[in-house]
Amino acid sequence: MRALSSTFLKRLGAVVTHSTRSMSQSTAIPKKQRRVRDHAYDNYMEVEKKTRRVLKFQSLILAQPSHSLPISRLETLARRAGLTRRDPAGAFLLKFPHVFEIFEHPVQRILFCRLTRHALLQIHQERDALFAQIPRAVTRLRKLLLMSNDRRLRLEHVRIARSALGLPDDFEFSVVLRHPQYFRLIDAEVTRNKYIEVVEVDPGLRTCAIEEVRERVYRFKGGDAEDVRFSFLIDFPPGFKIGKYFRIATWKWQRLPYWSPYEDVSGYDLRSIEAQKRMEKRAVATIHELLSLTVEKKITLERIAHFRMAMNLPKRLKDFLLQHQGIFYVSTRGNHGKLHTVFLREAYRKGELIEPNELYLARRRLAELVLLSPRKAKVDRELVGYRRSRFEDELGPVTRAYVEDPCEDFKGEDGAGQCSDAEDDLSSDVGSDVDLEDEGDDCVDEGVDLV
Numbered sequence: 001m002r003a004l005s006s007t008f009l010k011r012l013g014a015v016v017t018h019s020t021r022s023m024s025q026s027t028a029i030p031k032k033q034r035r036v037r038d039h040a041y042d043n044y045m046e047v048e049k050k051t052r053r054v055l056k057f058q059s060l061i062l063a064q065p066s067h068s069l070p071i072s073r074l075e076t077l078a079r080r081a082g083l084t085r086r087d088p089a090g091a092f093l094l095k096f097p098h099v100f101e102i103f104e105h106p107v108q109r110i111l112f113c114r115l116t117r118h119a120l121l122q123i124h125q126e127r128d129a130l131f132a133q134i135p136r137a138v139t140r141l142r143k144l145l146l147m148s149n150d151r152r153l154r155l156e157h158v159r160i161a162r163s164a165l166g167l168p169d170d171f172e173f174s175v176v177l178r179h180p181q182y183f184r185l186i187d188a189e190v191t192r193n194k195y196i197e198v199v200e201v202d203p204g205l206r207t208c209a210i211e212e213v214r215e216r217v218y219r220f221k222g223g224d225a226e227d228v229r230f231s232f233l234i235d236f237p238p239g240f241k242i243g244k245y246f247r248i249a250t251w252k253w254q255r256l257p258y259w260s261p262y263e264d265v266s267g268y269d270l271r272s273i274e275a276q277k278r279m280e281k282r283a284v285a286t287i288h289e290l291l292s293l294t295v296e297k298k299i300t301l302e303r304i305a306h307f308r309m310a311m312n313l314p315k316r317l318k319d320f321l322l323q324h325q326g327i328f329y330v331s332t333r334g335n336h337g338k339l340h341t342v343f344l345r346e347a348y349r350k351g352e353l354i355e356p357n358e359l360y361l362a363r364r365r366l367a368e369l370v371l372l373s374p375r376k377a378k379v380d381r382e383l384v385g386y387r388r389s390r391f392e393d394e395l396g397p398v399t400r401a402y403v404e405d406p407c408e409d410f411k412g413e414d415g416a417g418q419c420s421d422a423e424d425d426l427s428s429d430v431g432s433d434v435d436l437e438d439e440g441d442d443c444v445d446e447g448v449d450l451v
Helices: 002-026 039-062 071-080 089-094 117-132 134-146 155-160 171-177 209-221 244-254 273-292 301-305 317-322 358-371 390-395
Strands: 068-070 100-104 111-115 152-154 183-187 194-198 298-300 328-331 341-344
Touching: 039 068, 039 071, 039 089, 039 111, 039 117, 039 328, 039 341, 039 358, 068 071, 071 089, 071 111, 089 100, 089 111, 111 117, 117 134, 117 358, 134 152, 134 171, 134 183, 134 194, 152 155, 155 171, 155 194, 171 183, 209 273, 273 298, 273 328, 273 341, 298 301, 301 317, 301 341, 317 328
Parallel strands: none
Antiparallel strands: 068 111, 100 111, 152 194, 183 194, 298 341, 328 341
Protein backbone atom coordinates (compact mmCIF):
# COMPACT_ATOMS: atom_id res chain seq x y z
CA MET A 1 0.00 0.00 0.00
CA ARG A 2 2.84 2.34 0.83
CA ALA A 3 4.57 1.41 -2.41
CA LEU A 4 1.35 2.12 -4.31
CA SER A 5 0.93 5.43 -2.56
CA SER A 6 4.50 6.46 -3.29
CA THR A 7 4.10 5.52 -6.95
CA PHE A 8 0.87 7.49 -7.17
CA LEU A 9 2.47 10.53 -5.55
CA LYS A 10 5.39 10.36 -7.99
CA ARG A 11 3.03 10.22 -10.95
CA LEU A 12 0.98 13.05 -9.51
CA GLY A 13 4.12 15.12 -8.97
CA ALA A 14 5.22 14.44 -12.53
CA VAL A 15 1.83 15.56 -13.85
CA VAL A 16 1.94 18.74 -11.75
CA THR A 17 5.50 19.45 -12.85
CA HIS A 18 4.59 18.86 -16.49
CA SER A 19 1.57 21.16 -16.18
CA THR A 20 3.68 23.86 -14.53
CA ARG A 21 6.32 23.66 -17.23
CA SER A 22 3.74 23.70 -19.99
CA MET A 23 2.08 26.75 -18.45
CA SER A 24 5.39 28.55 -18.01
CA GLN A 25 6.34 27.84 -21.61
CA SER A 26 2.93 28.86 -22.94
CA THR A 27 3.03 32.15 -21.08
CA ALA A 28 6.47 33.01 -22.51
CA ILE A 29 6.74 35.02 -25.72
CA PRO A 30 7.37 32.48 -28.52
CA LYS A 31 10.88 32.52 -29.89
CA LYS A 32 9.75 31.95 -33.47
CA GLN A 33 6.77 33.75 -34.96
CA ARG A 34 5.43 34.07 -38.45
CA ARG A 35 6.18 37.43 -39.98
CA VAL A 36 3.01 39.33 -40.76
CA ARG A 37 3.34 41.88 -43.52
CA ASP A 38 2.30 45.49 -43.09
CA HIS A 39 1.65 46.96 -46.53
CA ALA A 40 2.15 50.54 -45.37
CA TYR A 41 5.85 49.87 -44.64
CA ASP A 42 6.31 47.63 -47.68
CA ASN A 43 4.92 50.31 -49.97
CA TYR A 44 7.29 52.79 -48.37
CA MET A 45 10.20 50.50 -49.27
CA GLU A 46 8.95 50.03 -52.82
CA VAL A 47 9.23 53.76 -53.35
CA GLU A 48 12.64 53.87 -51.67
CA LYS A 49 13.85 51.06 -53.93
CA LYS A 50 13.26 53.29 -56.94
CA THR A 51 14.73 56.30 -55.16
CA ARG A 52 17.88 54.36 -54.31
CA ARG A 53 18.55 53.55 -57.96
CA VAL A 54 17.87 57.15 -58.95
CA LEU A 55 20.46 58.32 -56.42
CA LYS A 56 23.09 56.05 -57.96
CA PHE A 57 22.53 57.52 -61.41
CA GLN A 58 22.55 61.00 -59.93
CA SER A 59 25.93 60.36 -58.36
CA LEU A 60 27.34 59.22 -61.71
CA ILE A 61 26.13 62.39 -63.43
CA LEU A 62 27.22 64.77 -60.68
CA ALA A 63 30.67 63.20 -60.59
CA GLN A 64 31.37 64.80 -63.98
CA PRO A 65 32.85 68.33 -64.04
CA SER A 66 30.08 69.66 -66.30
CA HIS A 67 27.32 67.75 -64.44
CA SER A 68 26.30 66.23 -67.75
CA LEU A 69 27.19 62.95 -69.38
CA PRO A 70 26.78 61.27 -72.77
CA ILE A 71 24.22 58.52 -72.73
CA SER A 72 26.74 56.03 -74.12
CA ARG A 73 29.25 56.76 -71.37
CA LEU A 74 26.52 56.62 -68.71
CA GLU A 75 25.58 53.20 -70.02
CA THR A 76 29.16 52.01 -69.54
CA LEU A 77 29.51 53.47 -66.04
CA ALA A 78 26.14 52.07 -64.94
CA ARG A 79 27.04 48.63 -66.22
CA ARG A 80 30.34 48.68 -64.34
CA ALA A 81 28.55 49.71 -61.16
CA GLY A 82 25.97 46.98 -61.57
CA LEU A 83 23.06 49.40 -61.91
CA THR A 84 21.68 48.21 -65.25
CA ARG A 85 19.83 44.91 -65.20
CA ARG A 86 17.28 44.68 -68.01
CA ASP A 87 16.64 48.15 -69.34
CA PRO A 88 19.47 50.29 -70.69
CA ALA A 89 20.45 53.45 -68.87
CA GLY A 90 18.71 55.73 -71.37
CA ALA A 91 15.41 53.90 -70.96
CA PHE A 92 15.73 54.14 -67.18
CA LEU A 93 16.24 57.92 -67.36
CA LEU A 94 13.13 58.33 -69.50
CA LYS A 95 11.04 56.80 -66.71
CA PHE A 96 11.84 59.78 -64.47
CA PRO A 97 11.63 62.96 -66.58
CA HIS A 98 11.20 65.11 -63.45
CA VAL A 99 14.66 64.03 -62.27
CA PHE A 100 16.69 63.46 -65.45
CA GLU A 101 16.80 65.49 -68.63
CA ILE A 102 17.96 64.15 -72.01
CA PHE A 103 19.10 66.64 -74.62
CA GLU A 104 21.12 66.84 -77.79
CA HIS A 105 24.51 68.49 -77.51
CA PRO A 106 24.64 71.51 -79.87
CA VAL A 107 28.20 70.79 -81.00
CA GLN A 108 28.76 67.06 -80.72
CA ARG A 109 25.22 66.22 -81.85
CA ILE A 110 24.91 63.27 -79.51
CA LEU A 111 22.53 62.63 -76.67
CA PHE A 112 23.54 63.89 -73.23
CA CYS A 113 21.81 63.64 -69.86
CA ARG A 114 21.72 65.97 -66.86
CA LEU A 115 19.55 66.68 -63.84
CA THR A 116 16.45 68.81 -64.04
CA ARG A 117 15.99 72.06 -62.16
CA HIS A 118 13.69 70.39 -59.62
CA ALA A 119 16.25 67.66 -58.95
CA LEU A 120 18.99 70.26 -58.41
CA LEU A 121 16.77 72.17 -56.01
CA GLN A 122 16.09 68.95 -54.08
CA ILE A 123 19.84 68.28 -53.82
CA HIS A 124 20.44 71.81 -52.61
CA GLN A 125 17.65 71.50 -50.04
CA GLU A 126 18.96 68.18 -48.73
CA ARG A 127 22.50 69.50 -48.50
CA ASP A 128 21.38 72.53 -46.49
CA ALA A 129 19.24 70.38 -44.20
CA LEU A 130 22.13 67.98 -43.66
CA PHE A 131 24.58 70.65 -42.55
CA ALA A 132 21.96 72.54 -40.54
CA GLN A 133 21.32 69.54 -38.30
CA ILE A 134 24.98 68.73 -37.61
CA PRO A 135 24.65 69.85 -33.94
CA ARG A 136 21.89 67.27 -33.48
CA ALA A 137 24.01 64.71 -35.33
CA VAL A 138 26.81 65.33 -32.84
CA THR A 139 24.41 64.55 -29.99
CA ARG A 140 23.19 61.40 -31.76
CA LEU A 141 26.77 60.20 -32.23
CA ARG A 142 27.59 60.83 -28.58
CA LYS A 143 24.55 58.84 -27.45
CA LEU A 144 25.45 56.06 -29.88
CA LEU A 145 28.92 55.78 -28.37
CA LEU A 146 27.50 55.73 -24.84
CA MET A 147 25.47 52.62 -25.69
CA SER A 148 28.57 50.59 -26.55
CA ASN A 149 30.38 48.49 -23.99
CA ASP A 150 33.71 50.34 -24.11
CA ARG A 151 32.21 53.74 -24.99
CA ARG A 152 33.77 53.46 -28.45
CA LEU A 153 32.85 52.17 -31.92
CA ARG A 154 34.72 51.35 -35.08
CA LEU A 155 34.97 54.28 -37.43
CA GLU A 156 34.11 52.05 -40.39
CA HIS A 157 30.88 50.84 -38.76
CA VAL A 158 29.76 54.40 -38.11
CA ARG A 159 30.69 55.36 -41.66
CA ILE A 160 28.45 52.59 -43.00
CA ALA A 161 25.47 53.94 -41.02
CA ARG A 162 26.24 57.62 -41.62
CA SER A 163 23.27 58.24 -43.91
CA ALA A 164 20.77 56.83 -41.40
CA LEU A 165 22.34 58.82 -38.57
CA GLY A 166 22.31 62.08 -40.55
CA LEU A 167 26.10 62.38 -40.74
CA PRO A 168 27.86 63.87 -43.78
CA ASP A 169 30.33 61.83 -45.80
CA ASP A 170 33.26 63.69 -44.29
CA PHE A 171 31.98 63.30 -40.71
CA GLU A 172 35.43 62.15 -39.61
CA PHE A 173 36.65 65.71 -40.17
CA SER A 174 33.48 67.83 -39.98
CA VAL A 175 32.08 66.13 -36.87
CA VAL A 176 34.67 64.05 -35.02
CA LEU A 177 37.84 66.11 -35.42
CA ARG A 178 36.00 69.43 -35.14
CA HIS A 179 34.63 68.48 -31.72
CA PRO A 180 37.65 67.26 -29.72
CA GLN A 181 35.79 68.03 -26.51
CA TYR A 182 33.37 65.18 -27.33
CA PHE A 183 35.22 62.66 -29.53
CA ARG A 184 38.64 61.09 -29.81
CA LEU A 185 40.06 59.04 -32.70
CA ILE A 186 42.27 56.15 -31.64
CA ASP A 187 44.07 53.37 -33.51
CA ALA A 188 43.82 49.77 -32.37
CA GLU A 189 47.12 48.16 -31.50
CA VAL A 190 46.41 44.76 -33.06
CA THR A 191 43.73 45.14 -35.75
CA ARG A 192 44.88 48.56 -37.07
CA ASN A 193 41.29 49.77 -37.06
CA LYS A 194 40.28 53.29 -36.17
CA TYR A 195 37.83 53.81 -33.32
CA ILE A 196 35.73 56.76 -32.23
CA GLU A 197 35.79 57.14 -28.47
CA VAL A 198 33.74 59.43 -26.28
CA VAL A 199 35.86 61.86 -24.26
CA GLU A 200 33.50 62.68 -21.41
CA VAL A 201 30.32 60.94 -20.30
CA ASP A 202 27.46 63.40 -19.97
CA PRO A 203 24.75 62.12 -17.58
CA GLY A 204 22.18 64.23 -19.40
CA LEU A 205 22.54 62.06 -22.51
CA ARG A 206 21.59 58.85 -20.71
CA THR A 207 17.86 59.44 -21.10
CA CYS A 208 16.30 57.02 -23.57
CA ALA A 209 13.63 57.99 -26.08
CA ILE A 210 11.26 55.36 -24.69
CA GLU A 211 11.46 57.00 -21.26
CA GLU A 212 10.22 60.28 -22.72
CA VAL A 213 7.42 58.41 -24.49
CA ARG A 214 6.40 56.71 -21.22
CA GLU A 215 6.24 60.07 -19.47
CA ARG A 216 3.99 61.50 -22.17
CA VAL A 217 1.73 58.46 -22.09
CA TYR A 218 1.50 58.58 -18.31
CA ARG A 219 0.66 62.29 -18.28
CA PHE A 220 -1.89 61.93 -21.06
CA LYS A 221 -3.60 58.67 -20.13
CA GLY A 222 -2.64 58.21 -16.51
CA GLY A 223 -3.01 54.73 -15.07
CA ASP A 224 -0.88 52.61 -12.80
CA ALA A 225 2.70 53.84 -12.71
CA GLU A 226 3.98 50.29 -12.20
CA ASP A 227 2.44 49.19 -15.52
CA VAL A 228 4.04 52.08 -17.43
CA ARG A 229 7.44 52.02 -15.76
CA PHE A 230 9.07 49.33 -17.95
CA SER A 231 6.58 49.09 -20.83
CA PHE A 232 6.94 49.76 -24.55
CA LEU A 233 4.37 51.02 -27.02
CA ILE A 234 3.07 47.92 -28.82
CA ASP A 235 1.05 48.08 -32.02
CA PHE A 236 0.73 44.72 -33.77
CA PRO A 237 0.40 44.70 -37.56
CA PRO A 238 -3.02 43.97 -39.12
CA GLY A 239 -3.69 40.25 -39.23
CA PHE A 240 -1.35 39.36 -36.38
CA LYS A 241 -2.83 36.49 -34.39
CA ILE A 242 -2.76 37.08 -30.66
CA GLY A 243 -4.07 34.44 -28.31
CA LYS A 244 -4.87 34.30 -24.64
CA TYR A 245 -1.49 33.04 -23.45
CA PHE A 246 0.38 35.35 -25.79
CA ARG A 247 -1.52 38.28 -24.32
CA ILE A 248 -0.59 37.15 -20.79
CA ALA A 249 3.05 36.69 -21.80
CA THR A 250 3.13 40.17 -23.31
CA TRP A 251 1.63 41.65 -20.14
CA LYS A 252 4.28 39.94 -18.00
CA TRP A 253 7.06 41.02 -20.36
CA GLN A 254 5.89 44.64 -20.20
CA ARG A 255 6.29 44.67 -16.42
CA LEU A 256 9.70 42.99 -16.47
CA PRO A 257 12.51 45.31 -15.22
CA TYR A 258 15.62 45.71 -17.35
CA TRP A 259 18.89 47.60 -17.45
CA SER A 260 19.11 50.79 -19.50
CA PRO A 261 21.09 50.68 -22.77
CA TYR A 262 23.37 53.39 -21.33
CA GLU A 263 24.05 51.44 -18.13
CA ASP A 264 27.28 49.49 -17.70
CA VAL A 265 26.39 45.83 -17.02
CA SER A 266 29.94 44.48 -16.87
CA GLY A 267 29.77 44.23 -13.08
CA TYR A 268 26.57 42.14 -12.95
CA ASP A 269 26.29 38.38 -12.78
CA LEU A 270 24.42 37.51 -15.98
CA ARG A 271 24.26 33.74 -15.50
CA SER A 272 20.84 33.59 -13.84
CA ILE A 273 17.59 33.21 -15.78
CA GLU A 274 16.29 36.51 -14.41
CA ALA A 275 19.43 38.32 -15.61
CA GLN A 276 19.10 36.77 -19.07
CA LYS A 277 15.50 37.93 -19.31
CA ARG A 278 16.57 41.44 -18.35
CA MET A 279 19.35 41.35 -20.94
CA GLU A 280 16.87 40.28 -23.63
CA LYS A 281 14.61 43.21 -22.80
CA ARG A 282 17.66 45.46 -22.65
CA ALA A 283 18.45 44.39 -26.23
CA VAL A 284 14.95 45.49 -27.27
CA ALA A 285 15.55 48.84 -25.59
CA THR A 286 18.95 49.16 -27.31
CA ILE A 287 17.53 48.58 -30.79
CA HIS A 288 14.64 50.92 -29.94
CA GLU A 289 17.10 53.63 -28.93
CA LEU A 290 19.26 53.01 -32.00
CA LEU A 291 16.25 53.47 -34.28
CA SER A 292 15.25 56.58 -32.34
CA LEU A 293 18.66 58.10 -33.07
CA THR A 294 18.25 57.73 -36.83
CA VAL A 295 16.85 60.48 -39.02
CA GLU A 296 14.00 58.43 -40.50
CA LYS A 297 13.49 56.06 -37.53
CA LYS A 298 14.61 53.14 -39.68
CA ILE A 299 17.83 51.37 -40.53
CA THR A 300 18.81 48.22 -42.35
CA LEU A 301 19.30 45.03 -40.38
CA GLU A 302 22.73 44.61 -41.92
CA ARG A 303 23.85 47.90 -40.40
CA ILE A 304 22.51 46.97 -36.97
CA ALA A 305 24.58 43.79 -37.19
CA HIS A 306 27.77 45.81 -37.20
CA PHE A 307 26.96 47.05 -33.68
CA ARG A 308 25.96 43.62 -32.35
CA MET A 309 29.14 42.80 -30.46
CA ALA A 310 29.64 46.33 -29.15
CA MET A 311 26.07 46.58 -27.78
CA ASN A 312 25.41 43.01 -26.57
CA LEU A 313 22.72 42.30 -29.16
CA PRO A 314 21.47 38.76 -29.86
CA LYS A 315 23.15 36.63 -32.47
CA ARG A 316 20.10 35.92 -34.66
CA LEU A 317 18.82 39.46 -35.00
CA LYS A 318 16.07 38.77 -37.49
CA ASP A 319 14.39 36.10 -35.33
CA PHE A 320 14.78 38.33 -32.31
CA LEU A 321 13.05 41.25 -34.04
CA LEU A 322 10.25 39.01 -35.31
CA GLN A 323 9.66 38.05 -31.69
CA HIS A 324 8.66 41.69 -31.05
CA GLN A 325 6.58 42.58 -34.12
CA GLY A 326 4.50 44.99 -32.09
CA ILE A 327 7.55 47.26 -31.59
CA PHE A 328 9.55 46.74 -34.80
CA TYR A 329 8.71 45.90 -38.37
CA VAL A 330 11.15 44.13 -40.68
CA SER A 331 10.54 44.77 -44.37
CA THR A 332 12.18 42.60 -47.01
CA ARG A 333 11.17 44.77 -49.94
CA GLY A 334 14.06 46.06 -52.02
CA ASN A 335 17.06 44.32 -53.58
CA HIS A 336 15.10 41.10 -54.25
CA GLY A 337 14.45 40.35 -50.58
CA LYS A 338 18.13 40.54 -49.64
CA LEU A 339 17.78 43.94 -47.98
CA HIS A 340 16.10 43.99 -44.56
CA THR A 341 14.88 47.34 -43.25
CA VAL A 342 13.85 47.69 -39.61
CA PHE A 343 11.20 50.31 -38.78
CA LEU A 344 10.22 51.69 -35.40
CA ARG A 345 6.46 51.17 -35.50
CA GLU A 346 5.53 53.86 -32.97
CA ALA A 347 7.27 56.53 -35.09
CA TYR A 348 5.12 55.89 -38.19
CA ARG A 349 1.46 56.19 -39.01
CA LYS A 350 0.11 54.99 -42.36
CA GLY A 351 3.59 54.79 -43.84
CA GLU A 352 4.62 58.34 -42.93
CA LEU A 353 6.84 59.66 -40.15
CA ILE A 354 4.74 61.20 -37.39
CA GLU A 355 7.34 63.85 -36.42
CA PRO A 356 9.22 64.65 -39.63
CA ASN A 357 12.41 66.69 -39.73
CA GLU A 358 13.91 68.83 -42.47
CA LEU A 359 16.31 66.17 -43.69
CA TYR A 360 13.53 63.60 -43.90
CA LEU A 361 11.32 66.03 -45.82
CA ALA A 362 14.15 66.81 -48.25
CA ARG A 363 14.69 63.13 -48.95
CA ARG A 364 10.98 62.56 -49.40
CA ARG A 365 10.96 65.38 -51.93
CA LEU A 366 13.07 63.22 -54.22
CA ALA A 367 10.57 60.39 -53.77
CA GLU A 368 7.81 62.77 -54.86
CA LEU A 369 9.75 63.60 -58.04
CA VAL A 370 10.24 59.91 -58.71
CA LEU A 371 6.54 59.15 -58.29
CA LEU A 372 5.38 61.93 -60.60
CA SER A 373 3.90 60.56 -63.77
CA PRO A 374 5.99 60.99 -66.95
CA ARG A 375 2.85 62.24 -68.70
CA LYS A 376 2.82 65.31 -66.48
CA ALA A 377 6.37 66.28 -67.33
CA LYS A 378 6.54 69.55 -69.28
CA VAL A 379 9.21 68.41 -71.72
CA ASP A 380 9.42 68.10 -75.46
CA ARG A 381 8.27 64.74 -76.70
CA GLU A 382 11.44 64.30 -78.75
CA LEU A 383 14.27 66.24 -77.13
CA VAL A 384 14.63 69.22 -74.88
CA GLY A 385 16.73 72.24 -75.63
CA TYR A 386 20.29 72.60 -74.48
CA ARG A 387 19.92 76.16 -73.20
CA ARG A 388 19.20 76.44 -69.49
CA SER A 389 17.03 79.03 -67.87
CA ARG A 390 18.39 82.07 -66.07
CA PHE A 391 17.34 80.55 -62.77
CA GLU A 392 19.49 77.48 -63.37
CA ASP A 393 22.45 79.68 -64.27
CA GLU A 394 22.07 81.58 -61.02
CA LEU A 395 21.82 78.34 -59.09
CA GLY A 396 25.22 77.23 -60.35
CA PRO A 397 26.71 73.79 -60.09
CA VAL A 398 25.38 71.87 -57.13
CA THR A 399 27.65 69.12 -55.93
CA ARG A 400 26.38 66.08 -54.12
CA ALA A 401 29.36 65.13 -52.04
CA TYR A 402 27.25 63.23 -49.57
CA VAL A 403 25.71 60.82 -52.09
CA GLU A 404 26.57 57.27 -51.07
CA ASP A 405 28.86 55.06 -53.10
CA PRO A 406 27.27 53.99 -56.42
CA CYS A 407 27.81 50.31 -55.65
CA GLU A 408 26.33 50.40 -52.16
CA ASP A 409 23.07 48.56 -51.45
CA PHE A 410 23.17 46.74 -54.81
CA LYS A 411 25.04 43.66 -53.69
CA GLY A 412 23.37 40.51 -54.79
CA GLU A 413 21.34 42.17 -57.51
CA ASP A 414 23.93 41.69 -60.21
CA GLY A 415 27.30 40.10 -59.90
CA ALA A 416 28.94 42.61 -62.21
CA GLY A 417 30.55 45.73 -60.93
CA GLN A 418 30.41 45.17 -57.18
CA CYS A 419 32.86 47.33 -55.30
CA SER A 420 35.70 45.68 -53.45
CA ASP A 421 35.18 47.90 -50.41
CA ALA A 422 31.42 47.35 -50.25
CA GLU A 423 30.15 48.57 -46.95
CA ASP A 424 27.30 46.07 -46.67
CA ASP A 425 29.63 43.07 -46.72
CA LEU A 426 28.55 40.93 -43.80
CA SER A 427 31.60 38.68 -43.87
CA SER A 428 33.05 40.65 -40.98
CA ASP A 429 33.22 39.32 -37.46
CA VAL A 430 30.21 41.41 -36.41
CA GLY A 431 27.64 40.81 -39.12
CA SER A 432 28.51 37.31 -40.33
CA ASP A 433 25.78 35.63 -38.31
CA VAL A 434 22.80 37.62 -39.56
CA ASP A 435 20.06 35.40 -40.96
CA LEU A 436 19.17 36.83 -44.36
CA GLU A 437 16.64 34.20 -45.39
CA ASP A 438 13.55 35.76 -46.90
CA GLU A 439 10.35 34.81 -45.17
CA GLY A 440 7.96 36.25 -47.69
CA ASP A 441 5.83 33.08 -47.67
CA ASP A 442 4.96 33.57 -44.02
CA CYS A 443 2.51 36.35 -44.71
CA VAL A 444 -0.71 36.05 -42.72
CA ASP A 445 -3.78 37.60 -44.23
CA GLU A 446 -6.47 36.60 -41.76
CA GLY A 447 -7.98 39.43 -39.77
CA VAL A 448 -8.24 39.19 -36.02
CA ASP A 449 -9.72 41.33 -33.31
CA LEU A 450 -6.95 42.62 -31.06
CA VAL A 451 -9.28 43.98 -28.39
